Amino acid sequence: MISLGIEGTAHTIGIGIVEDKNKKCNVLSNVSKMYKPATGGIHPREAANHHAFFLPKILKEAIKSARIEIDDIDVLGFSIGPGLGPCLRTVATASRAMALKYKKPIIGVNHCIAHLEIGRALTGAKDPVLLYASGGNTQVIAFLDRKYRIFGETLDIGIGNCLDKFGREIGISFPAGPEIEKLAEKGRKYIHLPYSVKGMDVAFSGILTAAIHLLKKESKEDISHSLQETCFSMLAEVTERAMAHTDKGEVLLGGGVAANKRLQAIIKKMAEERGAKFYVPSKKYLVDNGAMIAWTALLMYKSGYRMKIDETKIRQNFRTDEVEIKWRS
Amino acid sequence: MEKLIKKGAEAEIYLSEWLGKEVIIKRRIRKGYRIKELDNAIREHRTKREALLMMAARGAGVSVPIIYDINLYKKEIVMQYIDGMRVKDFIDKIDEENQKKICKKIGKSIAAMHENGIIHGDITTSNMIIGDGTLYFIDFGLGMKSEENEDRGVDMHLLMEAFNAVHKNKKLFEWVFEEYEKNFDEGKEVRKKINEIISRGRYMRRVT
Numbered sequence: 179m180i181s182l183g184i185e186g187t188a189h190t191i192g193i194g195i196v197e198d199k200n201k202k203c204n205v206l207s208n209v210s211k212m213y214k215p216a217t218g219g220i221h222p223r224e225a226a227n228h229h230a231f232f233l234p235k236i237l238k239e240a241i242k243s244a245r246i247e248i249d250d251i252d253v254l255g256f257s258i259g260p261g262l263g264p265c266l267r268t269v270a271t272a273s274r275a276m277a278l279k280y281k282k283p284i285i286g287v288n289h290c291i292a293h294l295e296i297g298r299a300l301t302g303a304k305d306p307v308l309l310y311a312s313g314g315n316t317q318v319i320a321f322l323d324r325k326y327r328i329f330g331e332t333l334d335i336g337i338g339n340c341l342d343k344f345g346r347e348i349g350i351s352f353p354a355g356p357e358i359e360k361l362a363e364k365g366r367k368y369i370h371l372p373y374s375v376k377g378m379d380v381a382f383s384g385i386l387t388a389a390i391h392l393l394k395k396e397s398k399e400d401i402s403h404s405l406q407e408t409c410f411s412m413l414a415e416v417t418e419r420a421m422a423h424t425d426k427g428e429v430l431l432g433g434g435v436a437a438n439k440r441l442q443a444i445i446k447k448m449a450e451e452r453g454a455k456f457y458v459p460s461k462k463y464l465v466d467n468g469a470m471i472a473w474t475a476l477l478m479y480k481s482g483y484r485m486k487i488d489e490t491k492i493r494q495n496f497r498t499d500e501v502e503i504k505w506r507s
Numbered sequence: 508m509e510k511l512i513k514k515g516a517e518a519e520i521y522l523s524e525w526l527g528k529e530v531i532i533k534r535r536i537r538k539g540y541r542i543k544e545l546d547n548a549i550r551e552h553r554t555k556r557e558a559l560l561m562m563a564a565r566g567a568g569v570s571v572p573i574i575y576d577i578n579l580y581k582k583e584i585v586m587q588y589i590d591g592m593r594v595k596d597f598i599d600k601i602d603e604e605n606q607k608k609i610c611k612k613i614g615k616s617i618a619a620m621h622e623n624g625i626i627h628g629d630i631t632t633s634n635m636i637i638g639d640g641t642l643y644f645i646d647f648g649l650g651m652k653s654e655e656n657e658d659r660g661v662d663m664h665l666l667m668e669a670f671n672a673v674h675k676n677k678k679l680f681e682w683v684f685e686e687y688e689k690n691f692d693e694g695k696e697v698r699k700k701i702n703e704i705i706s707r708g709r710y711m712r713r714v715t
Protein backbone atom coordinates (compact mmCIF):
# COMPACT_ATOMS: atom_id res chain seq x y z
CA MET A 179 0.00 0.00 0.00
CA ILE A 180 1.24 3.48 -0.90
CA SER A 181 0.34 6.61 1.04
CA LEU A 182 0.94 10.29 0.36
CA GLY A 183 0.96 12.71 3.26
CA ILE A 184 0.86 16.49 3.43
CA GLU A 185 2.16 18.31 6.49
CA GLY A 186 1.54 22.00 7.09
CA THR A 187 0.72 22.89 10.67
CA ALA A 188 3.28 25.65 11.19
CA HIS A 189 6.46 26.79 9.41
CA THR A 190 6.96 23.78 7.18
CA ILE A 191 5.07 22.53 4.17
CA GLY A 192 6.08 18.97 3.43
CA ILE A 193 4.97 16.05 1.32
CA GLY A 194 6.07 12.49 1.86
CA ILE A 195 5.28 9.24 0.12
CA VAL A 196 5.67 5.95 1.96
CA GLU A 197 4.81 2.32 1.42
CA ASP A 198 4.57 -0.56 3.85
CA LYS A 199 6.85 -3.41 2.94
CA ASN A 200 6.52 -6.49 5.14
CA LYS A 201 4.84 -4.24 7.70
CA LYS A 202 7.87 -1.94 7.69
CA CYS A 203 7.86 1.71 6.72
CA ASN A 204 9.68 2.44 3.50
CA VAL A 205 9.99 6.14 2.67
CA LEU A 206 9.86 6.67 -1.09
CA SER A 207 10.22 10.44 -0.93
CA ASN A 208 10.07 13.24 1.59
CA VAL A 209 10.25 16.82 0.34
CA SER A 210 9.72 20.00 2.29
CA LYS A 211 10.12 23.75 2.35
CA MET A 212 10.32 25.95 5.42
CA TYR A 213 8.88 29.43 5.75
CA LYS A 214 11.28 31.77 7.51
CA PRO A 215 9.80 35.08 8.65
CA ALA A 216 11.90 38.08 7.57
CA THR A 217 11.57 39.64 11.01
CA GLY A 218 10.05 38.59 14.32
CA GLY A 219 7.96 35.50 14.89
CA ILE A 220 5.69 33.55 12.56
CA HIS A 221 2.91 35.38 10.68
CA PRO A 222 0.30 32.63 10.21
CA ARG A 223 -1.19 34.15 7.05
CA GLU A 224 2.20 34.66 5.43
CA ALA A 225 3.11 31.09 6.31
CA ALA A 226 -0.16 29.88 4.75
CA ASN A 227 0.57 31.82 1.55
CA HIS A 228 4.03 30.33 1.51
CA HIS A 229 2.54 26.83 1.80
CA ALA A 230 -0.02 27.47 -0.95
CA PHE A 231 2.71 28.74 -3.22
CA PHE A 232 5.11 25.84 -2.74
CA LEU A 233 2.63 22.98 -2.47
CA PRO A 234 2.28 22.23 -6.22
CA LYS A 235 6.06 22.29 -6.74
CA ILE A 236 6.71 20.02 -3.79
CA LEU A 237 3.99 17.66 -4.90
CA LYS A 238 5.57 17.26 -8.33
CA GLU A 239 8.97 16.72 -6.80
CA ALA A 240 7.70 14.17 -4.25
CA ILE A 241 5.95 12.13 -6.91
CA LYS A 242 8.89 12.30 -9.27
CA SER A 243 11.51 11.25 -6.75
CA ALA A 244 9.28 8.43 -5.45
CA ARG A 245 9.12 7.17 -9.04
CA ILE A 246 5.38 6.62 -8.92
CA GLU A 247 2.26 7.94 -10.63
CA ILE A 248 -0.63 9.61 -8.84
CA ASP A 249 -2.64 6.50 -9.72
CA ASP A 250 -0.37 4.35 -7.52
CA ILE A 251 -1.42 6.20 -4.40
CA ASP A 252 -3.88 4.29 -2.20
CA VAL A 253 -4.57 6.84 0.49
CA LEU A 254 -4.05 10.54 1.01
CA GLY A 255 -3.26 11.93 4.46
CA PHE A 256 -2.98 15.51 5.65
CA SER A 257 -2.24 17.24 8.94
CA ILE A 258 -5.65 18.16 10.33
CA GLY A 259 -4.27 19.69 13.56
CA PRO A 260 -3.16 20.93 16.00
CA GLY A 261 -1.60 23.98 14.43
CA LEU A 262 -2.11 27.47 13.06
CA GLY A 263 -5.54 28.04 11.50
CA PRO A 264 -4.51 29.59 8.17
CA CYS A 265 -1.82 26.96 7.56
CA LEU A 266 -4.15 24.10 8.42
CA ARG A 267 -6.89 25.48 6.16
CA THR A 268 -4.55 25.82 3.20
CA VAL A 269 -3.38 22.25 3.50
CA ALA A 270 -6.88 20.87 4.16
CA THR A 271 -8.33 22.66 1.14
CA ALA A 272 -5.59 21.41 -1.16
CA SER A 273 -5.94 17.87 0.19
CA ARG A 274 -9.70 17.78 -0.29
CA ALA A 275 -9.33 19.02 -3.84
CA MET A 276 -6.77 16.33 -4.59
CA ALA A 277 -8.84 13.59 -2.99
CA LEU A 278 -11.86 14.55 -5.07
CA LYS A 279 -9.97 15.05 -8.30
CA TYR A 280 -8.03 11.78 -8.12
CA LYS A 281 -10.72 9.83 -6.23
CA LYS A 282 -8.51 8.90 -3.29
CA PRO A 283 -9.61 8.17 0.26
CA ILE A 284 -8.65 11.05 2.53
CA ILE A 285 -7.55 10.91 6.17
CA GLY A 286 -6.89 13.79 8.55
CA VAL A 287 -3.95 12.97 10.80
CA ASN A 288 -3.08 14.27 14.25
CA HIS A 289 0.31 15.97 13.90
CA CYS A 290 1.66 14.96 17.33
CA ILE A 291 0.74 11.32 16.86
CA ALA A 292 2.44 11.39 13.46
CA HIS A 293 5.71 12.47 15.13
CA LEU A 294 5.44 9.45 17.41
CA GLU A 295 4.49 6.93 14.74
CA ILE A 296 7.26 7.85 12.30
CA GLY A 297 9.75 7.58 15.15
CA ARG A 298 8.49 4.14 16.09
CA ALA A 299 8.52 2.99 12.48
CA LEU A 300 12.04 4.14 11.68
CA THR A 301 13.88 3.39 14.93
CA GLY A 302 12.28 0.11 15.94
CA ALA A 303 11.07 1.43 19.29
CA LYS A 304 8.04 -0.66 20.25
CA ASP A 305 6.27 0.97 23.16
CA PRO A 306 8.22 4.11 24.03
CA VAL A 307 7.56 7.20 26.05
CA LEU A 308 7.89 10.00 23.50
CA LEU A 309 9.51 13.29 24.37
CA TYR A 310 8.14 15.54 21.67
CA ALA A 311 10.06 18.80 21.70
CA SER A 312 9.44 21.17 18.83
CA GLY A 313 8.91 24.86 18.26
CA GLY A 314 5.29 25.07 19.33
CA ASN A 315 4.86 21.79 21.20
CA THR A 316 6.48 20.21 24.21
CA GLN A 317 4.81 17.03 25.44
CA VAL A 318 5.58 13.73 27.07
CA ILE A 319 3.34 11.10 25.49
CA ALA A 320 2.84 7.39 26.09
CA PHE A 321 0.42 4.70 25.01
CA LEU A 322 -2.04 3.59 27.68
CA ASP A 323 -5.57 2.17 27.49
CA ARG A 324 -5.86 2.44 23.68
CA LYS A 325 -4.82 6.09 23.52
CA TYR A 326 -1.71 8.20 23.36
CA ARG A 327 -1.90 10.04 26.67
CA ILE A 328 -0.14 13.24 27.53
CA PHE A 329 1.67 12.76 30.81
CA GLY A 330 3.34 16.10 30.91
CA GLU A 331 3.51 19.20 28.79
CA THR A 332 4.52 22.82 28.75
CA LEU A 333 2.26 25.15 30.67
CA ASP A 334 3.26 28.12 28.52
CA ILE A 335 5.49 28.20 25.42
CA GLY A 336 7.17 25.36 23.54
CA ILE A 337 10.87 24.71 24.13
CA GLY A 338 11.80 25.61 20.53
CA ASN A 339 9.85 28.83 20.88
CA CYS A 340 11.84 29.65 23.99
CA LEU A 341 15.13 29.08 22.16
CA ASP A 342 13.99 31.04 19.09
CA LYS A 343 12.90 34.00 21.23
CA PHE A 344 16.19 34.02 23.08
CA GLY A 345 17.95 33.80 19.71
CA ARG A 346 16.10 36.85 18.46
CA GLU A 347 17.40 38.83 21.44
CA ILE A 348 20.97 38.05 20.47
CA GLY A 349 20.48 38.61 16.76
CA ILE A 350 20.09 35.05 15.51
CA SER A 351 17.36 34.58 12.92
CA PHE A 352 14.76 31.81 12.93
CA PRO A 353 15.28 28.93 13.59
CA ALA A 354 17.77 29.83 16.30
CA GLY A 355 18.13 26.39 17.91
CA PRO A 356 21.14 25.15 15.91
CA GLU A 357 23.09 28.39 16.43
CA ILE A 358 22.36 28.40 20.17
CA GLU A 359 23.58 24.82 20.32
CA LYS A 360 26.94 25.95 18.89
CA LEU A 361 27.21 28.89 21.29
CA ALA A 362 26.38 26.62 24.21
CA GLU A 363 29.27 24.32 23.33
CA LYS A 364 31.61 27.24 23.95
CA GLY A 365 29.99 28.15 27.26
CA ARG A 366 31.96 27.18 30.36
CA LYS A 367 30.15 28.65 33.31
CA TYR A 368 26.76 27.48 34.58
CA ILE A 369 24.61 30.35 35.74
CA HIS A 370 21.53 29.46 37.77
CA LEU A 371 18.19 30.02 36.06
CA PRO A 372 14.74 29.27 37.47
CA TYR A 373 14.15 25.52 37.24
CA SER A 374 10.46 25.15 36.55
CA VAL A 375 8.95 21.70 36.92
CA LYS A 376 5.46 21.38 38.35
CA GLY A 377 4.51 17.77 38.86
CA MET A 378 4.82 16.33 35.36
CA ASP A 379 4.65 19.69 33.60
CA VAL A 380 7.25 22.28 32.67
CA ALA A 381 7.22 26.02 31.99
CA PHE A 382 9.74 28.05 30.01
CA SER A 383 8.68 31.68 29.92
CA GLY A 384 10.16 32.54 33.34
CA ILE A 385 13.49 31.01 32.34
CA LEU A 386 13.45 32.92 29.07
CA THR A 387 12.90 36.24 30.87
CA ALA A 388 15.70 35.47 33.31
CA ALA A 389 18.06 34.48 30.49
CA ILE A 390 17.35 37.70 28.62
CA HIS A 391 18.07 39.71 31.78
CA LEU A 392 21.43 38.00 32.12
CA LEU A 393 22.51 39.38 28.75
CA LYS A 394 23.49 42.63 30.47
CA LYS A 395 26.30 41.01 32.41
CA GLU A 396 27.07 37.53 31.11
CA SER A 397 28.35 36.16 27.81
CA LYS A 398 26.02 34.73 25.16
CA GLU A 399 27.95 31.48 25.31
CA ASP A 400 27.53 30.99 29.05
CA ILE A 401 23.86 31.92 28.97
CA SER A 402 23.16 29.60 26.02
CA HIS A 403 24.89 26.80 27.89
CA SER A 404 22.92 27.50 31.07
CA LEU A 405 19.65 27.83 29.19
CA GLN A 406 20.12 24.49 27.47
CA GLU A 407 21.24 22.67 30.60
CA THR A 408 18.30 23.99 32.61
CA CYS A 409 15.58 23.41 30.03
CA PHE A 410 16.85 20.03 28.88
CA SER A 411 17.27 18.74 32.44
CA MET A 412 13.66 19.68 33.12
CA LEU A 413 12.59 17.72 30.05
CA ALA A 414 14.64 14.72 31.14
CA GLU A 415 13.09 14.84 34.58
CA VAL A 416 9.47 14.82 33.45
CA THR A 417 10.22 12.20 30.81
CA GLU A 418 11.80 9.98 33.45
CA ARG A 419 8.84 10.44 35.73
CA ALA A 420 6.47 9.37 32.94
CA MET A 421 8.64 6.31 32.30
CA ALA A 422 8.55 5.40 35.98
CA HIS A 423 4.78 5.82 36.20
CA THR A 424 3.99 3.86 33.05
CA ASP A 425 6.68 1.27 33.64
CA LYS A 426 7.99 1.67 30.10
CA GLY A 427 11.53 0.75 29.19
CA GLU A 428 12.00 2.83 26.04
CA VAL A 429 12.29 6.51 25.31
CA LEU A 430 11.92 8.09 21.88
CA LEU A 431 12.68 11.64 20.76
CA GLY A 432 10.67 13.68 18.29
CA GLY A 433 10.33 17.31 17.17
CA GLY A 434 12.88 19.75 15.80
CA VAL A 435 14.58 20.50 19.12
CA ALA A 436 15.38 16.82 19.47
CA ALA A 437 18.02 17.36 16.77
CA ASN A 438 20.06 19.05 19.49
CA LYS A 439 23.02 16.79 20.37
CA ARG A 440 23.12 17.93 23.97
CA LEU A 441 19.44 17.12 24.47
CA GLN A 442 20.06 13.72 22.89
CA ALA A 443 23.00 13.08 25.23
CA ILE A 444 21.00 14.08 28.31
CA ILE A 445 18.03 11.85 27.49
CA LYS A 446 20.33 9.00 26.51
CA LYS A 447 22.14 9.25 29.84
CA MET A 448 18.83 9.33 31.72
CA ALA A 449 17.75 6.19 29.87
CA GLU A 450 21.04 4.42 30.61
CA GLU A 451 20.79 5.19 34.29
CA ARG A 452 17.44 3.49 34.47
CA GLY A 453 18.34 0.63 32.17
CA ALA A 454 16.04 1.84 29.41
CA LYS A 455 16.55 1.99 25.65
CA PHE A 456 17.02 5.25 23.81
CA TYR A 457 15.82 5.98 20.27
CA VAL A 458 16.06 8.97 17.98
CA PRO A 459 15.27 9.15 14.25
CA SER A 460 17.40 11.23 11.87
CA LYS A 461 16.84 14.98 11.68
CA LYS A 462 14.63 14.96 8.59
CA TYR A 463 12.08 12.88 10.49
CA LEU A 464 12.41 14.89 13.70
CA VAL A 465 11.33 18.17 12.16
CA ASP A 466 7.90 18.54 10.61
CA ASN A 467 7.73 16.34 7.51
CA GLY A 468 5.25 14.81 5.11
CA ALA A 469 6.44 11.22 5.54
CA MET A 470 5.16 11.08 9.11
CA ILE A 471 1.68 12.13 7.97
CA ALA A 472 1.76 9.61 5.12
CA TRP A 473 2.82 6.78 7.43
CA THR A 474 0.22 7.56 10.09
CA ALA A 475 -2.52 7.87 7.47
CA LEU A 476 -1.50 4.44 6.19
CA LEU A 477 -1.71 2.93 9.69
CA MET A 478 -5.10 4.54 10.22
CA TYR A 479 -6.46 3.46 6.87
CA LYS A 480 -5.35 -0.13 7.35
CA SER A 481 -6.93 -0.30 10.79
CA GLY A 482 -10.28 0.76 9.36
CA TYR A 483 -10.36 4.55 9.61
CA ARG A 484 -12.37 6.27 6.86
CA MET A 485 -13.30 9.95 6.60
CA LYS A 486 -15.92 11.67 4.47
CA ILE A 487 -14.95 15.03 3.01
CA ASP A 488 -17.24 16.82 5.46
CA GLU A 489 -15.43 15.11 8.34
CA THR A 490 -12.15 16.74 7.41
CA LYS A 491 -12.65 20.08 9.12
CA ILE A 492 -9.41 21.34 10.60
CA ARG A 493 -8.86 20.98 14.34
CA GLN A 494 -6.64 23.76 15.63
CA ASN A 495 -6.58 22.44 19.20
CA PHE A 496 -6.68 18.75 18.35
CA ARG A 497 -5.48 16.85 21.38
CA THR A 498 -3.27 13.79 21.23
CA ASP A 499 -5.55 11.76 23.49
CA GLU A 500 -8.67 12.28 21.38
CA VAL A 501 -7.69 9.67 18.82
CA GLU A 502 -8.48 6.04 19.39
CA ILE A 503 -5.40 4.09 18.41
CA LYS A 504 -6.93 1.17 16.53
CA TRP A 505 -3.65 0.06 15.02
CA ARG A 506 -2.07 -0.89 18.33
CA SER A 507 -3.10 -3.23 21.09
CA MET B 508 22.44 -1.08 58.59
CA GLU B 509 20.27 0.27 55.81
CA LYS B 510 17.62 -1.67 53.97
CA LEU B 511 16.38 -0.32 50.65
CA ILE B 512 12.59 -0.53 50.59
CA LYS B 513 11.82 1.56 47.54
CA LYS B 514 13.60 3.08 44.59
CA GLY B 515 11.59 5.81 42.92
CA ALA B 516 12.45 8.03 39.96
CA GLU B 517 13.84 10.64 42.28
CA ALA B 518 14.58 9.16 45.66
CA GLU B 519 15.53 5.99 47.46
CA ILE B 520 13.76 5.03 50.66
CA TYR B 521 15.71 3.13 53.31
CA LEU B 522 14.64 1.55 56.55
CA SER B 523 17.41 2.18 59.05
CA GLU B 524 18.34 2.88 62.63
CA TRP B 525 19.17 6.24 64.14
CA LEU B 526 20.03 6.73 67.83
CA GLY B 527 18.37 3.43 68.61
CA LYS B 528 15.17 4.26 66.77
CA GLU B 529 13.74 2.66 63.68
CA VAL B 530 13.76 5.36 61.01
CA ILE B 531 13.07 5.98 57.35
CA ILE B 532 15.77 7.69 55.30
CA LYS B 533 14.66 9.39 52.11
CA ARG B 534 17.66 10.15 49.93
CA ARG B 535 17.51 12.03 46.66
CA ILE B 536 19.78 10.31 44.19
CA ARG B 537 22.30 11.96 41.95
CA LYS B 538 21.26 12.25 38.32
CA GLY B 539 24.17 11.78 35.97
CA TYR B 540 22.37 13.51 33.13
CA ARG B 541 22.41 16.86 34.92
CA ILE B 542 25.57 18.89 35.33
CA LYS B 543 26.84 18.82 38.90
CA GLU B 544 26.02 22.38 39.95
CA LEU B 545 22.45 22.04 38.75
CA ASP B 546 22.00 18.57 40.15
CA ASN B 547 23.22 19.55 43.60
CA ALA B 548 21.09 22.67 43.66
CA ILE B 549 17.92 20.80 42.67
CA ARG B 550 18.37 17.98 45.12
CA GLU B 551 19.18 20.36 47.92
CA HIS B 552 16.22 22.57 47.14
CA ARG B 553 13.80 19.63 46.99
CA THR B 554 15.10 18.12 50.22
CA LYS B 555 14.63 21.44 51.99
CA ARG B 556 11.23 22.01 50.46
CA GLU B 557 9.95 18.58 51.43
CA ALA B 558 11.14 19.01 55.01
CA LEU B 559 9.65 22.49 55.24
CA LEU B 560 6.30 21.29 53.89
CA MET B 561 6.26 18.44 56.39
CA MET B 562 6.90 20.87 59.20
CA ALA B 563 4.26 23.25 57.90
CA ALA B 564 1.76 20.39 57.73
CA ARG B 565 2.55 19.51 61.33
CA GLY B 566 2.01 23.16 62.23
CA ALA B 567 -1.39 22.96 60.57
CA GLY B 568 -2.32 20.05 62.79
CA VAL B 569 -1.84 17.30 60.24
CA SER B 570 0.08 14.21 61.34
CA VAL B 571 3.31 13.58 59.46
CA PRO B 572 6.41 11.58 60.42
CA ILE B 573 8.66 13.46 62.86
CA ILE B 574 11.80 14.72 61.17
CA TYR B 575 14.90 13.70 63.10
CA ASP B 576 17.58 15.01 60.80
CA ILE B 577 18.10 16.75 57.50
CA ASN B 578 21.41 16.24 55.75
CA LEU B 579 21.73 18.68 52.88
CA TYR B 580 25.12 17.31 51.95
CA LYS B 581 23.76 13.82 51.40
CA LYS B 582 20.38 15.25 50.31
CA GLU B 583 18.50 13.14 52.80
CA ILE B 584 15.77 13.39 55.37
CA VAL B 585 15.79 11.09 58.38
CA MET B 586 12.27 10.64 59.71
CA GLN B 587 10.12 8.63 62.03
CA TYR B 588 9.16 5.20 60.76
CA ILE B 589 5.40 4.87 60.85
CA ASP B 590 4.57 1.33 61.80
CA GLY B 591 1.21 0.82 60.19
CA MET B 592 -0.67 0.14 57.01
CA ARG B 593 -1.12 2.21 53.89
CA VAL B 594 -4.72 3.32 53.41
CA LYS B 595 -4.53 1.93 49.90
CA ASP B 596 -3.92 -1.57 51.17
CA PHE B 597 -6.82 -1.93 53.57
CA ILE B 598 -9.61 0.51 52.79
CA ASP B 599 -11.34 -1.92 50.45
CA LYS B 600 -11.38 -4.56 53.14
CA ILE B 601 -13.25 -2.75 55.92
CA ASP B 602 -16.96 -1.99 56.35
CA GLU B 603 -18.61 1.20 55.13
CA GLU B 604 -18.86 2.77 58.55
CA ASN B 605 -15.11 2.53 59.08
CA GLN B 606 -14.43 3.60 55.51
CA LYS B 607 -16.45 6.70 56.15
CA LYS B 608 -14.51 7.46 59.32
CA ILE B 609 -11.22 7.33 57.48
CA CYS B 610 -12.51 9.36 54.56
CA LYS B 611 -13.62 12.06 56.96
CA LYS B 612 -10.18 12.15 58.52
CA ILE B 613 -8.63 12.45 55.09
CA GLY B 614 -10.97 15.29 54.08
CA LYS B 615 -10.34 17.18 57.29
CA SER B 616 -6.56 16.84 57.02
CA ILE B 617 -6.46 18.05 53.43
CA ALA B 618 -8.69 20.99 54.36
CA ALA B 619 -6.17 21.91 57.06
CA MET B 620 -3.27 21.68 54.61
CA HIS B 621 -4.99 23.75 51.94
CA GLU B 622 -6.17 26.31 54.46
CA ASN B 623 -2.53 26.78 55.44
CA GLY B 624 -1.19 27.13 51.93
CA ILE B 625 0.20 23.62 51.65
CA ILE B 626 -0.30 21.65 48.45
CA HIS B 627 0.71 18.05 48.96
CA GLY B 628 1.28 17.39 45.25
CA ASP B 629 0.81 13.63 45.35
CA ILE B 630 -2.21 12.82 47.52
CA THR B 631 -2.99 9.20 46.85
CA THR B 632 -4.03 6.49 49.25
CA SER B 633 -0.54 5.00 49.00
CA ASN B 634 0.85 8.14 50.60
CA MET B 635 -1.34 7.82 53.68
CA ILE B 636 -0.47 5.48 56.52
CA ILE B 637 -2.59 4.61 59.53
CA GLY B 638 -0.43 3.87 62.55
CA ASP B 639 -1.82 3.55 66.09
CA GLY B 640 -5.15 4.90 64.91
CA THR B 641 -3.58 8.10 63.56
CA LEU B 642 -3.66 9.09 59.89
CA TYR B 643 -0.19 10.12 58.65
CA PHE B 644 0.63 11.80 55.36
CA ILE B 645 3.97 11.06 53.70
CA ASP B 646 5.82 11.99 50.50
CA PHE B 647 5.61 15.75 50.13
CA GLY B 648 8.28 15.53 47.41
CA LEU B 649 6.09 17.08 44.72
CA GLY B 650 4.42 19.57 47.04
CA MET B 651 4.53 23.32 47.13
CA LYS B 652 3.30 26.40 48.92
CA SER B 653 0.28 27.93 47.22
CA GLU B 654 -2.98 29.70 48.03
CA GLU B 655 -4.41 29.19 44.52
CA ASN B 656 -7.65 27.26 44.09
CA GLU B 657 -6.29 25.96 40.81
CA ASP B 658 -3.46 24.19 42.67
CA ARG B 659 -5.86 22.94 45.33
CA GLY B 660 -8.12 21.66 42.57
CA VAL B 661 -5.26 19.78 40.93
CA ASP B 662 -4.44 18.26 44.32
CA MET B 663 -8.02 17.09 44.91
CA HIS B 664 -8.45 15.94 41.33
CA LEU B 665 -5.51 13.62 41.72
CA LEU B 666 -7.04 12.15 44.85
CA MET B 667 -10.31 11.67 43.03
CA GLU B 668 -8.55 9.79 40.24
CA ALA B 669 -6.70 7.73 42.79
CA PHE B 670 -9.91 6.70 44.47
CA ASN B 671 -11.72 5.96 41.26
CA ALA B 672 -8.85 4.02 39.72
CA VAL B 673 -7.89 1.91 42.69
CA HIS B 674 -10.89 1.54 44.98
CA LYS B 675 -14.19 -0.21 44.50
CA ASN B 676 -16.51 1.93 46.61
CA LYS B 677 -17.22 4.98 44.46
CA LYS B 678 -18.65 6.91 47.42
CA LEU B 679 -15.25 7.20 49.11
CA PHE B 680 -14.17 10.38 47.38
CA GLU B 681 -17.55 12.03 47.96
CA TRP B 682 -17.17 11.41 51.69
CA VAL B 683 -13.71 12.90 51.63
CA PHE B 684 -14.93 15.92 49.77
CA GLU B 685 -17.97 16.54 51.99
CA GLU B 686 -15.73 16.74 55.01
CA TYR B 687 -13.23 18.89 53.10
CA GLU B 688 -15.97 21.39 52.19
CA LYS B 689 -17.25 21.42 55.75
CA ASN B 690 -13.81 22.39 57.03
CA PHE B 691 -12.63 24.73 54.31
CA ASP B 692 -14.42 27.86 53.13
CA GLU B 693 -12.94 27.67 49.64
CA GLY B 694 -14.22 24.11 49.23
CA LYS B 695 -17.01 25.06 46.81
CA GLU B 696 -14.57 26.98 44.61
CA VAL B 697 -12.18 24.05 44.62
CA ARG B 698 -15.00 21.77 43.47
CA LYS B 699 -15.61 24.10 40.52
CA LYS B 700 -11.91 23.91 39.70
CA ILE B 701 -12.03 20.12 39.75
CA ASN B 702 -14.87 20.17 37.23
CA GLU B 703 -12.89 22.58 35.10
CA ILE B 704 -9.87 20.30 35.22
CA ILE B 705 -12.03 17.31 34.26
CA SER B 706 -13.51 19.20 31.31
CA ARG B 707 -10.06 20.10 30.03
CA GLY B 708 -9.84 16.38 29.43
CA ARG B 709 -6.22 16.26 30.31
CA TYR B 710 -5.00 12.90 31.42
CA MET B 711 -3.10 13.89 34.52
CA ARG B 712 -1.13 10.77 35.33
CA ARG B 713 -1.62 7.18 36.15
CA VAL B 714 -2.43 6.69 39.76
CA THR B 715 -1.40 3.53 41.52
Ligand SMILES: Nc1ncnc2c1ncn2[C@@H]1O[C@H](COP(=O)(O)OP(=O)(O)OP(=O)(O)O)[C@@H](O)[C@H]1O
Nearest residue numbers: 312313314315338353354355356434435438465466
Ligand atom coordinates in the same frame (compact mmCIF):
# COMPACT_ATOMS: atom_id res chain seq x y z
N1 LIG C 1 19.97 21.74 16.95
C1 LIG C 1 18.89 22.30 17.49
N2 LIG C 1 18.87 22.63 18.80
C2 LIG C 1 17.79 23.19 19.35
N3 LIG C 1 16.66 23.48 18.68
C3 LIG C 1 16.63 23.19 17.36
C4 LIG C 1 17.73 22.58 16.70
N4 LIG C 1 17.38 22.40 15.40
C5 LIG C 1 16.12 22.88 15.27
N5 LIG C 1 15.66 23.36 16.44
C6 LIG C 1 14.36 24.01 16.73
O1 LIG C 1 13.30 23.19 16.26
C7 LIG C 1 12.16 23.99 15.94
C8 LIG C 1 11.58 23.59 14.60
O2 LIG C 1 11.22 22.25 14.65
P1 LIG C 1 9.83 21.65 14.14
O3 LIG C 1 9.85 21.69 12.66
O4 LIG C 1 9.62 20.32 14.75
O5 LIG C 1 8.89 22.69 14.86
P2 LIG C 1 7.60 23.53 14.46
O6 LIG C 1 7.68 24.10 13.09
O7 LIG C 1 7.38 24.49 15.55
O8 LIG C 1 6.52 22.40 14.47
P3 LIG C 1 5.45 21.87 15.51
O9 LIG C 1 4.16 22.16 14.82
O10 LIG C 1 5.74 20.39 15.58
O11 LIG C 1 5.59 22.56 16.81
C9 LIG C 1 12.64 25.44 15.99
O12 LIG C 1 12.17 26.04 17.18
C10 LIG C 1 14.17 25.31 16.01
O13 LIG C 1 14.85 26.38 16.70
Ligand SMILES: Nc1ncnc2c1ncn2[C@@H]1O[C@H](COP(=O)(O)OP(=O)(O)OP(=O)(O)O)[C@@H](O)[C@H]1O
Nearest residue numbers: 513515516518520531572587588589633645646648
Ligand atom coordinates in the same frame (compact mmCIF):
# COMPACT_ATOMS: atom_id res chain seq x y z
N1 LIG D 1 7.89 7.60 57.34
C1 LIG D 1 7.54 6.44 56.78
N2 LIG D 1 7.09 5.43 57.53
C2 LIG D 1 6.76 4.25 56.97
N3 LIG D 1 6.84 3.97 55.67
C3 LIG D 1 7.28 4.94 54.85
C4 LIG D 1 7.66 6.22 55.36
N4 LIG D 1 8.09 6.98 54.33
C5 LIG D 1 7.98 6.20 53.23
N5 LIG D 1 7.50 4.98 53.53
C6 LIG D 1 7.25 3.86 52.60
O1 LIG D 1 8.04 4.04 51.43
C7 LIG D 1 7.22 4.21 50.26
C8 LIG D 1 7.80 5.30 49.34
O2 LIG D 1 7.94 6.54 50.02
P1 LIG D 1 7.73 7.93 49.30
O3 LIG D 1 6.34 7.92 48.71
O4 LIG D 1 8.09 9.02 50.23
O5 LIG D 1 8.81 7.82 48.14
P2 LIG D 1 8.84 8.37 46.64
O6 LIG D 1 10.01 7.74 45.99
O7 LIG D 1 8.76 9.85 46.68
O8 LIG D 1 7.51 7.77 46.05
P3 LIG D 1 6.76 8.14 44.71
O9 LIG D 1 7.54 7.49 43.61
O10 LIG D 1 5.41 7.50 44.95
O11 LIG D 1 6.68 9.64 44.64
C9 LIG D 1 5.85 4.57 50.81
O12 LIG D 1 4.81 4.14 49.96
C10 LIG D 1 5.82 3.84 52.15
O13 LIG D 1 5.42 2.50 51.96
